[in-house]
Amino acid sequence: MMQYVLKRVLWMGPLLIGISLISFLIMHLAPGDITTTEASFNPKTSQESIQKLRKLYHLDEPVMVQYGYWLKRMVKLDFGNSFASHQRPVFWQTKDAQGNVTKGLIQEALPITLIISFISMMLSIIISVPLGVIAARKHKKWQDNAITIFIFLGFSIPTFWLSLLLMYWLGVIHHLVPISGIHSINYDSLGAVDRIYDTTSHLFLPIVIPSLTGLAGLTLFIKNGMLDVLHQDYITTALAKGLAESTVIYKHALRNALLPLVTILGLSIPGLIGGSVISETLFAIPGMGKLFYTAVLMRDFPVIMGILTIGSALTLVGNLLADIAYAWADPRVRRGVAG
Amino acid sequence: MKRVLANPLACWGLGITVITLLLALFAPAIAPFDPDAIDVKQILLSPSASHWMGTDGLGRDVFSRMLFGARISLMVGFVAVGIATVIGVLLGAISGYYRGWVDIFIMRLVDVMLSIPTFFLILAVIAFLTPSIWNIMIVIGLTSWMGVTRLVRAEFLSLREREFVLSTKALGAGDLRLIFWHLLPNSLTPIIVSTVLGIASAVLVESGLSFLGLGVQPPQASWGNILTDGKEYIQFAWWLSLFPGLAILFTVLGYNLLGEGLRDALDPRTTN
Numbered sequence: 064m065m066q067y068v069l070k071r072v073l074w075m076g077p078l079l080i081g082i083s084l085i086s087f088l089i090m091h092l093a094p095g096d097i098t099t100t101e102a103s104f105n106p107k108t109s110q111e112s113i114q115k116l117r118k119l120y121h122l123d124e125p126v127m128v129q130y131g132y133w134l135k136r137m138v139k140l141d142f143g144n145s146f147a148s149h150q151r152p153v154f155w156q157t158k159d160a161q162g163n164v165t166k167g168l169i170q171e172a173l174p175i176t177l178i179i180s181f182i183s184m185m186l187s188i189i190i191s192v193p194l195g196v197i198a199a200r201k202h203k204k205w206q207d208n209a210i211t212i213f214i215f216l217g218f219s220i221p222t223f224w225l226s227l228l229l230m231y232w233l234g235v236i237h238h239l240v241p242i243s244g245i246h247s248i249n250y251d252s253l254g255a256v257d258r259i260y261d262t263t264s265h266l267f268l269p270i271v272i273p274s275l276t277g278l279a280g281l282t283l284f285i286k287n288g289m290l291d292v293l294h295q296d297y298i299t300t301a302l303a304k305g306l307a308e309s310t311v312i313y314k315h316a317l318r319n320a321l322l323p324l325v326t327i328l329g330l331s332i333p334g335l336i337g338g339s340v341i342s343e344t345l346f347a348i349p350g351m352g353k354l355f356y357t358a359v360l361m362r363d364f365p366v367i368m369g370i371l372t373i374g375s376a377l378t379l380v381g382n383l384l385a386d387i388a389y390a391w392a393d394p395r396v397r398r399g400v401a402g
Numbered sequence: 403m404k405r406v407l408a409n410p411l412a413c414w415g416l417g418i419t420v421i422t423l424l425l426a427l428f429a430p431a432i433a434p435f436d437p438d439a440i441d442v443k444q445i446l447l448s449p450s451a452s453h454w455m456g457t458d459g460l461g462r463d464v465f466s467r468m469l470f471g472a473r474i475s476l477m478v479g480f481v482a483v484g485i486a487t488v489i490g491v492l493l494g495a496i497s498g499y500y501r502g503w504v505d506i507f508i509m510r511l512v513d514v515m516l517s518i519p520t521f522f523l524i525l526a527v528i529a530f531l532t533p534s535i536w537n538i539m540i541v542i543g544l545t546s547w548m549g550v551t552r553l554v555r556a557e558f559l560s561l562r563e564r565e566f567v568l569s570t571k572a573l574g575a576g577d578l579r580l581i582f583w584h585l586l587p588n589s590l591t592p593i594i595v596s597t598v599l600g601i602a603s604a605v606l607v608e609s610g611l612s613f614l615g616l617g618v619q620p621p622q623a624s625w626g627n628i629l630t631d632g633k634e635y636i637q638f639a640w641w642l643s644l645f646p647g648l649a650i651l652f653t654v655l656g657y658n659l660l661g662e663g664l665r666d667a668l669d670p671r672t673t674n
Binding site for chain 1: 510511513514515516517518519520521522523525526527528529530531602606609610613614616629632633636637643646647650651654655658659662
């Protein structure tokens with residue numbers, strides 16, 4: 064097992080280098096260099112900020128040297144400071160000479176996005192497992208057809224449109240949920256119970272909507288997995304020796320159908336993080352998506368590059384954890400790799 | 403073709419996609435008004451006999467804008483997926499046919515691209531370029547070829563060991579002839595399915611980008627940027643939010659149904 068984990072961790076090295084190359088490439092996409100784009104978007108860009116940009120990315124050096132600097136900063140997780148007027152550090156907090164601590168932008172935004180994504184992922188699993196099992200058991204019956212229609216709608220509905228409609232219907236017309244932010248203005252004066260209620264109601268839609276769309280894929284996945292498993296010989300044997308159908312379904316079949324789910328969850332991380340852009344912007348949630356969107360609008364390059372890199376690294380870590388969990392749960396996998 | 407038409411999913415999908423295509427194609431003939439004509443006396447009118455889907459905040463006819471928006475959304479979808487398919491087929495073919503180091507390199511490139519959150523990647527590129535319809539097409543195309551590459555590679559890996567390929571090779575056929583005349587035609591089904599499904603997701607991505615104001619730029623109409631207006635006026639003009647959303651939903655649904663239907667109908671493993 065240790066050998067498998069080690070191999071899998073070493074495997075991340077080339078991928079990280081690839082990510083650094085692609086992000087470096089994106090930086091050099093702009094005609095000329097990024098300082099000319101910066102100037103063409105904002106004619107008032109001062110000579111000073113252009114100089115700052117040139118210095119940060121070592122634009123006066125040869126391309127190879129520039130890449131070397133970029134790689135070094137990536138390894139040290141040093142993404143510089145934001146170009147916005149507050150000039151806060153992009154990734155992690157820094158201390159100045161007087162000992163004042165300035166919090167990093169990603170440091171504050173990341174936990175919010177991670178928590179929201181995690182809860183909505185859990186919610187999709189809880190709902191999709193029974194739906195998938197029902198669809199597989201009642202294959203080609205009306206229950207299965209209804210669930211199939213639901214899956215197709217889930218794949219096709221534009222999330223931002225659904226968010227907009229629900230926000231208007233539940234938030235503006237019925238005043239059931241607040242429509243922006245993660246706290247009310249008077250949050251600090253509330254008691255503990257009210258605080259929990261306040262946060263929950265603010266996060267209700269931002270959590271439920273992504274989980275509704277994630278639901279479609281997961282349900283389809285579990286349904287197909289169950290259909291495969293239900294045709295296996297050992298299921299027929301279990302049924303033939305007289306075990307109750309529900310025991311067979313939930314104890315024998317579901318376990319095997321759920322196993323690959325771990326991998327799917329790992330693979331869905333980039334989608335969840337990337338998808339946060341639209342929902343966090345709509346609901347004004349100060350997470351990674353909103354931070355990224357604001358950075359793109361302001362052409363705040365250090366923040367853009369920082370989030371791109373951290374987001375990709377997170378995806379790699381997520382996939383790593385998923386693979387390790389899978390190997391831990393299924394001895395066939397780790398033996399296949401180690402042997 | 404018969405099997406496609408016998409499949410209810412594919413039929414529904416085909417119906418929807420053909421209708422949206424025709425509407426987009428004949429938009430200039432169908433549209434009752436000029437989609438960009440501003441009429442300050444007709445601002446935010448609710449749907450009526452003359453303005454079927456009402457008017458927007460600048461007095462433009464929403465129905466006409468929806469028709470022209472269909473052109474933009476579908477064009478972005480087709481061109482982006484075209485780019486992705488060409489890249490994906492080429493890389494996948496090289497990878498699966500030559501194997502060895504080229505294969506390892508291309509597959510690692512796929513892994514790297516898959517580990518960068520796509521929407522972040524697209525937005526980052528747009529931040530360094532300028533948002534325009536051409537840039538959107540290229541960016542979506544350049545960030546969505548990985549699935550096709552894996553598919554084509556897998557097909558090639560299994561096909562290249564089959565007798566008909568080996569015998570053609572023994573007869574002296576060159577690499578290019580083998581790839582384009584023998585291997586590629588035999589891997590067409592999964593490519594077609596993933597192309598059709600790709601259009602669905604490209605339309606979704608484009609509408610999301612335009613909704614954020616980073617896609618198709620006004621005054622050019624796209625379903626996504628009509629919805630941006632819809633958000634602005636949601637308290638007074640429900641029609642601005644309802645129709646473009648429904649249009650996106652049905653179009654994407656159409657391509658998804660068609661893609662899955664084609665998969666069911668053309669895949670020999672599922673037809674028995």
